[in-house]
Amino acid sequence: AQKITQTQPGMFVQEKEAVTLDCTYDTSDPSYGLFWYKQPSSGEMIFLIYQGSYDQQNATEGRYSLNFQKARKSANLVISASQLGDSAMYFCAMRDDQTGANNLFFGTGTRLTVIP
Amino acid sequence: DAGVTQSPTHLIKTRGQQVTLRCSPISGHKSVSWYQQVLGQGPQFIFQYYEKEERGRGNFPDRFSARQFPNYSSELNVNALLLGDSALYLCASSFIAGVSDTQYFGPGTRLTVL
Numbered sequence: 559a560q561k562i563t564q565t566q567p568g569m570f571v572q573e574k575e576a577v578t579l580d581c582t583y584d585t586s587d588p589s590y591g592l593f594w595y596k597q598p599s600s601g602e603m604i605f606l607i608y609q610g611s612y613d614q615q616n617a618t619e620g621r622y623s624l625n626f627q628k629a630r631k632s633a634n635l636v637i638s639a640s641q642l643g644d645s646a647m648y649f650c651a652m653r654d655d656q657t658g659a660n661n662l663f664f665g666t667g668t669r670l671t672v673i674p
Numbered sequence: 675d676a677g678v679t680q681s682p683t684h685l686i687k688t689r690g691q692q693v694t695l696r697c698s699p700i701s702g703h704k705s706v707s708w709y710q711q712v713l714g715q716g717p718q719f720i721f722q723y724y725e726k727e728e729r730g731r732g733n734f735p736d737r738f739s740a741r742q743f744p745n746y747s748s749e750l751n752v753n754a755l756l757l758g759d760s761a762l763y764l765c766a767s768s769f770i771a772g773v774s775d776t777q778y779f780g781p782g783t784r785l786t787v788l
Binding site for chain 1: 707709715716717718719722730732762764766774775776777778779780781782784
């Protein structure tokens with residue numbers, strides 16, 4: 559079963575504006591972790607932000623924040639004050655305890671383009 | 675501190691050949707995971723090792739194998755290469771292997787099978 563869904567293949571945002579990238583997930587495990595990664599054209603996956611299923615507050619890391627709505631099973635990434643360097647693929651990922659291996663399940667990604 | 679390193683950066687092989695990819699984790703990290711990323715898709719889990727033992731395996735054929743060494747570095751081996759094995763192979767390391775443990779990725783090895 560699909561564990562992570564990213565419905566936006568591509569998004570455009572004006573420089574200095576904020577943008578929200580959508581992510582929904584599916585798990586029956588009460589303990590799980592949600593991650594966002596950025597992948598520039600070079601290929602390396604860069605960790606951005608983490609949200610635990612038991613965390614009471616939404617995670618924030620600099621210009622990145624995670625809008626965590628547990629009942630809706632959504633974990634949207636918000637990037638504030640977009641910069642040209644933010645243009646990249648963004649992947650939402652989840653890890654739960656069901657498999658025992660604690661591996662990450664990734665979505666199909668969203669390509670973000672920042673317009674000058 | 676150095677991040678996750680992978681070698682080689684690029685590799686070109688022909689069908690039927692065998693390939694070995696290498697990964698060195700971040701210092702202090704004991705868990706290494708391997709992922710395959712086909713063009714246009716998200717990474718797919720292949721293997722996870724923790725303290726030199728296999729902790730999990732994704733839905734990949736037996737042609738894929740891996741191991742972790744006492745210094746926590748790891749190798750991924752793929753035998754009898756197929757055209758469909760062409761992909762970016764990503765290695766990720768983490769301190770342990772828990773649900774909340776962040777995995778940090780290396781730059782990847784881009785494998786092309788002709």
